[in-house]
Amino acid sequence: MTQTQDLAIDLEERARARRIRNEKIGRWVLPVLVVAVTILVWDRIVKVNELPHYILPGPWLVVEALIEDWGMLSDSLIVTLRITMGALTIAVLGGVGLAVLFTQSRWIEMSFFPYAVILQVTPIVAIAPLIFIYVDSRMVGLLICAWIVAFFPILSNTTLGLNSADHNLRDLFKVYGATRWQRLRYLQLPSALPYFLGGLRIAGGLSLIGAVVAEYVAGTGGSASGLAFRILEASYRLNIPRMFAALLLIACTGVVIFAATSLLSHLLLRKWHESALKRET
Amino acid sequence: MMTETTLASPAQAGGAPQTTRPPLLSMSGIDKIFNGDVVALKDMNLDVREGDFISLLGPSGCGKSTALRLIADLIHPTSGRIRWDVPKEPGALSVVLQEPTLMPWATVEDNVYLPFRIQGVSKSKVKDDIRDVLALVGLENFLNSYPRELSGGMKMRVSIARAMVTRPKLILMDEPFAALDEITRFKLNNDLLEMKEKMQSTVIFVTHSVFESVFLSDRIVIMAARPGRVIEEIGVDAPYPRTEEFRTSAEYAAHCRRASDALKHAMDLAQ
Numbered sequence: 001m002t003q004t005q006d007l008a009i010d011l012e013e014r015a016r017a018r019r020i021r022n023e024k025i026g027r028w029v030l031p032v033l034v035v036a037v038t039i040l041v042w043d044r045i046v047k048v049n050e051l052p053h054y055i056l057p058g059p060w061l062v063v064e065a066l067i068e069d070w071g072m073l074s075d076s077l078i079v080t081l082r083i084t085m086g087a088l089t090i091a092v093l094g095g096v097g098l099a100v101l102f103t104q105s106r107w108i109e110m111s112f113f114p115y116a117v118i119l120q121v122t123p124i125v126a127i128a129p130l131i132f133i134y135v136d137s138r139m140v141g142l143l144i145c146a147w148i149v150a151f152f153p154i155l156s157n158t159t160l161g162l163n164s165a166d167h168n169l170r171d172l173f174k175v176y177g178a179t180r181w182q183r184l185r186y187l188q189l190p191s192a193l194p195y196f197l198g199g200l201r202i203a204g205g206l207s208l209i210g211a212v213v214a215e216y217v218a219g220t221g222g223s224a225s226g227l228a229f230r231i232l233e234a235s236y237r238l239n240i241p242r243m244f245a246a247l248l249l250i251a252c253t254g255v256v257i258f259a260a261t262s263l264l265s266h267l268l269l270r271k272w273h274e275s276a277l278k279r280e281t
Numbered sequence: 282m283m284t285e286t287t288l289a290s291p292a293q294a295g296g297a298p299q300t301t302r303p304p305l306l307s308m309s310g311i312d313k314i315f316n317g318d319v320v321a322l323k324d325m326n327l328d329v330r331e332g333d334f335i336s337l338l339g340p341s342g343c344g345k346s347t348a349l350r351l352i353a354d355l356i357h358p359t360s361g362r363i364r365w366d367v368p369k370e371p372g373a374l375s376v377v378l379q380e381p382t383l384m385p386w387a388t389v390e391d392n393v394y395l396p397f398r399i400q401g402v403s404k405s406k407v408k409d410d411i412r413d414v415l416a417l418v419g420l421e422n423f424l425n426s427y428p429r430e431l432s433g434g435m436k437m438r439v440s441i442a443r444a445m446v447t448r449p450k451l452i453l454m455d456e457p458f459a460a461l462d463e464i465t466r467f468k469l470n471n472d473l474l475e476m477k478e479k480m481q482s483t484v485i486f487v488t489h490s491v492f493e494s495v496f497l498s499d500r501i502v503i504m505a506a507r508p509g510r511v512i513e514e515i516g517v518d519a520p521y522p523r524t525e526e527f528r529t530s531a532e533y534a535a536h537c538r539r540a541s542d543a544l545k546h547a548m549d550l551a552q
Contacts, residue, residue: 168382175353175376176399186398190386272385272427 057241062248065241073230073242077249080226083139083211084253087146091203094147095154096196102155103162103188104180120152124210128217142214142226149210150203157199161192194273197265204257212250302330303366305451305483306352310361313347313509320508321347325361327502327511329483331450334474336486336494336501338540340548344509345487349376349453352485371400372447377454381436383428383443389415390424393443400447407446414446415439417476434465441473445480452477454486458493467528470496474523491544495536496528503540505547512547515540 039059045051046058053061066073098116102109128145135141165188173183215228225233227246234242269276306329313322322344329335337345350356352363353376367373375396383392390411391398397407415421418438428436437457444452458466470493477484488494494501501515517536519527527533 166382168378168380169384171350171353171355171378172376172382172395173399174355175374176396177371178399182399186395187384190384193386272429 054238054240057244061241062244065239066245066248069242069245073227073246073249076225076227076230076246077253080208080211080215080228080250081253083142083146083214083226084208084257086143087150087207087210088204090143090147091151091154091207092200095151095199095203096158098151098155099158099162099192100184102159104184109159116152116155119148124149124213125217128214132218138218142211142218145214145217146207146210149213150207153202153206154196154199157195157202158192161195162188164195165191194265194269194275197261197268201258201261201265204261205254208250208254208257302332305329305331305333305367306363306365308348308352308361308363311348311351311358311363312360313344313351313356314359322351322358323508323510325509325511329451329485331367331483332481333500334477334484334486334498336488336498337504338488338491338494338501338544339504339509340506340544340551341489342506342509343504343547343551344506345504346455347509348504349455349485349487352451353453367450372396373450375444375447375449375452377437377440377444377452377457379456379459381428381433381440383436383439385428388425388427389420389431389439392428392439393446395443396447410446414442417445417479418442418472434461434469437461437469438472441469441476445476445482448480449482451483451485454484456487456489459489466493467525471525473497474521478522491537491540495533495540496523501540501543503543503547506551512550513543515543 043058043060046056057065098112102113124145127148128141131144132138132141135144162184169187170183173187178186211226212228215226216232219229219232227250230246231243234240234246266276308325308327311322311325312320314320325344325348327335327348337348339345347356351358353374384395387395393411393415394404394407397410398404412421412424415424418441420435420438420442423431423435423439428439431439440457444454458469461469473484474497484497486494486497495517499517499521501517502511503513503515504510505512515536519532519536
């Protein structure tokens with residue numbers, strides 16, 4: 001009786017372990033499989049229908065373009081990356097700075113929060129032409145555009161985080177006679193960290209989008225052109241493989257940014273925050 | 282029947298006779314009205330002497346937590362005053378709340394270090410104090426653990442360690458053990474008394490448990506609701522240190538009956 005019971009438990013355990021292992025493998029294998037199948041189907045469609053490369057180039061042609069134009073594309077990639085990272089840095093500094101100001105003074109928050117919302121809800125393509133009229137440096141103009149797109153999630157998330165510090169801990173800090181600065185440094189900022197990191201993950205992707213969209217609007221070329229301009233240029237020349245190659249680079253950049261911010265979030269929160277904890281069952 | 286218990290003044294409670302202990306703090310004529318018409322506390326008077334273990338016992342809504350928050354200076358009385366008879370230097374007052382209220386991002390050590398950090402004392406200077414107080418609550422091996430790795434009882438121990446690390450004159454405890462299971466609660470009751478003796482502090486303890494208040498305190502202040510007020514004070518003149526034997530003694534049972542009767546009276550008054 002007990003032996004069969006043990007056996008049953010054992011089987012159940014093994015089934016569970018197998019399920020977990022399969023899930024682990026599937027997490028990596030399945031997306032790779034989907035990509036492989038997609039590329040294969042893409043290739044077949046192009047070959048079977050004999051599509052001309054200026055309508056839809058095959059995957060190998062795209063790879064070829066990527067290798068052939070790597071000199072030009074990598075320069076553009078660096079430009080786009082510089083704008084993206086610059087915008088993200090200013091978004092972090094500006095977003096967190098404003099959030100801290102907002103929580104320190106309700107008057108400042110009441111005065112400026114509506115404008116932050118207005119900046120956020122106005123489409124960047126509508127503001128960008130104006131910015132490029134008033135700002136001489138193209139680089140600065142691009143940075144401003146990307147920043148406008150990226151800073152809001154950081155501002156709103158960090159504000160929420162700073163305000164959601166445990167009220168019992170607030171009382172405790174008060175009893176111990178903490179100064180405003182101490183409360184901010186030791187209580188509110190750590191409480192806001194998970195919220196900030198959530199905002200950062202969104203802002204990372206948005207700053208790339210901002211950089212690309214702004215360059216579309218700015219539209220002028222030259223040596224310091226980003227990937228967006230390469231796409232525009234290639235479309236004028238009907239160089240579709242290069243368009244795909246540039247697009248591929250933008251997508252990869254986005255994925256890398258997301259992975260990097262997720263990793264940062266995991267590293268900072270893994271010791272204590274619910275979101276980063278692994279449950280036993 | 283009630284009058285007979287009100288004036289009982291335990292002669293041997295604690296070390297020195299209670300009446301000769303130096304005064305620490307007094308509340309006189311305290312009213313607290315919330316939102317203009319909710320009377321949370323009416324005409325509360327309380328003299329706290331050094332070394333007292335006072336329990337505030339009463340039904341919910343009797344203002345016992347409000348009284349504690351008033352003493353902690355988290356809220357201000359509508360009228361009346363609270364006078365400190367000793368200089369209220371930083372670290373002289375600490376609180377333990379119903380929730381352990383630990384910072385989840387900080388280790389046990391850093392959580393206990395908090396009161397010192399706010400005072401601007403460097404960690405290296407108080408490393409031994411932190412270690413000692415954690416040893417006192419039996420968590421000396423958990424210095425580098427995070428709160429999430431601890432059980433409910435252990436978290437509460439850290440909370441108590443944090444409250445005691447500055448050797449405060451007065452510790453305010455707001456139903457600290459209410460969320461714990463009975464076995465853990467008994468153990469913490471015993472340990473709390475031991476720590477209080479070692480640290481020579483004064484405790485004001487809010488609870489709704491008759492048994493807990495009798496076991497721990499030398500003075501029980503019974504409060505009634507609507508409006509929140511003190512209706513009587515009971516002395517528990519059993520000597521310290523109190524151990525598990527006290528919990529099963531006839532004396533303990535008698536004190537519990539007295540406190541229960543008084544609490545019942547308080548409940549009747551509120552209706």
